[in-house]
Amino acid sequence: MTDNRGALMAAEIAEQPQMLERVLSSQQGVLAPVVQRLRDYNPHTVLLVARGTSDHAALYAKYLIETRLGLPAGLVSTSAYTVYDESPHLQGVVWIAVSQSGGSPDLAQSTRAARQSGALTISLTNTESSAVQDAAEIALRLDAGEERSVAATKTYTASLLWLWLLVETWAGGDTSAADPVPRWAAESLDLPTVPEVASRYRFVDKLVTTSRGFAYPTARESALKLMETCYLSAHAFSGADLMHGPLAMIDEDRPVIAIVPEGRGGAALEPVLTSLRERGADVCVVGPSAVQGNSPISITLPSGMPEQLAPIAQIIPLQQLARLMALSRGYDPDHPRGLRKVTETH
Template sequence: MTTTQANQPGALMAAEIAEQPQAWKTLLDNGTEAIAAAAARIVEYNPRFVQFVARGTSDHAALYAKYIVEISHQLPAGLVSPSTMTVYGAQPDLREVLYIAVSQSGGSPDLVQSVEVARAQGALTVAITNNESSPLSQAAELHIDVLAGAEKSVAATKSYTSELLALYLLLDRVRGGDGSLAQALPDLAAQVLDGDAHVREVAQRYRFAQRLIATGRGYSYPTAREGALKLMETSYLSAQAFSGADLLHGPLATVDPQVPVLAVVPAGAGGEAMIPVLERLAERNADVFGVGAADRIAGLAGGISLPAGVPDVLSPLLEIIPLQQLALHLAVARGGDPDTPRGLRKVTETL
């Protein structure tokens, strides 16, 4: 990056978006030993229930992992409300529970305290962070470093997708997998990144939007939520995310031609489940921009096609990249700097 480029608004976020293929390769090359050790301990523990605790962007990574556990492992899984422990002092019986904390910084006190309580109450605790010396990594029995490297932009990009990859590799290893399906991801991500110029044009189209809806189903629902968060924190849009099913249960009434909709429609079962949603959006004359399989986004107002042949469970790692690019370019087009969004800091500490 040249000095001129480094001084441009969004330069850090742009660089970190572009670093994702290398970040994933680093994790695939250097992180598997720690992942294998953690997986072996989980298999030995043999949990009957899995709980995830996270905040912000990492909460969407946890939601993605919740789908993996329920679908691939066929175990019940849930997302923890940390305030039950940190504000109300709850001390639930967590024997036979696998308790996974996900955090880019590993520094939020509520996550640390919840892991400490969970460990004391009998859970097997795992921290997944981008900081091996963080308080969260020290509080948990097991730690996995996502190895994304320093992330300086306030908006998390490479740390988010590295969390997704680490969670997939861990849960795949618990089931006896070897992570081979993920080996092609860095090269596929590079292909998706090549669509940046098109996404920049799309940003101009939505430059004056004041409200936006993002939607997806299954593994892609966390993508919709993360995409909406990125747009809120960088472009200050009022962006709401709904599962495709929930959108039809009421929020659809808020959609009109002036409210853009970002629809995540991959090739797998989640994308198939979105077809009736797209049909209802068409009835509303909605302006729908799709990210996903070429045949499923054909006929929409616009879209970004993803590489074919990617398993449903791994599609979220690629789906989010165009939405990260959109957040970046839309923020700059609206006169902002996504590296320093107003009122936000890189590490948010809550209780």
């Protein structure tokens, strides 16, 4: 009998360059009226609501909104709207709901409540019709294609690209900066050191992921992928937060995966890497060769990627790492135990 474990995840990881190319083509003409509506609304705040993998895409958008638009942005506590049945005053607020399936009741209910409370609501989903989409005033589709593996891969990178395009168009910037993204994604597939790192960490039962700035959501998402496919204890920390206490648990028995971009985020992470190495930590640096320093363990990403766009390619070898580690442990990353493709929370 053929062993097809992980085949869906492998195929969907491999689809990402072509999918990203499709997103760049399909967004033309879609975002202009949305951005005009945003400008007419003239918000003072942006709130983002999401769960799981989409929550990390929302965190990425928070960084974009605050740095490109100069607007305060926050991640929503949906329980305020569902469990506690409150209705905050949301006039002048843009509410963005990010959900691959659009099927989670708490996201739909809170988006509906936000719209009733005066927010301009936008949904970003991968479905033609969903409860979240129906709850929002404006609906955007990821156009990532059907995703069948429980472990989300291509819908995550599609979400990142759509959110970047939305914010950059809103800021009046040049979206052609994203034209090389499909190429960077293709160059991040099948990197030769990923199987080596997977073999090195095959028997690890706990590890830490870390980064700063725009790459921090990558650390969060890679930890989630490792937890849900490999069933290990993976903790994600901002490099700054790691120094405020959790550093004490780091030693040679707890590997650290550090996502180090070119740019300010990578520079801000350097003191953290120095501290980790001084503690004898087993540090795997994920980033372009120029930022790897003397690290003996690394996954080399394409160079020259702008820090804001780099997360779209950064996550791809870490998706591969999670898949390979799961397979080496005898697990099926397409069907993690106890999980379904659509998770309904209330």
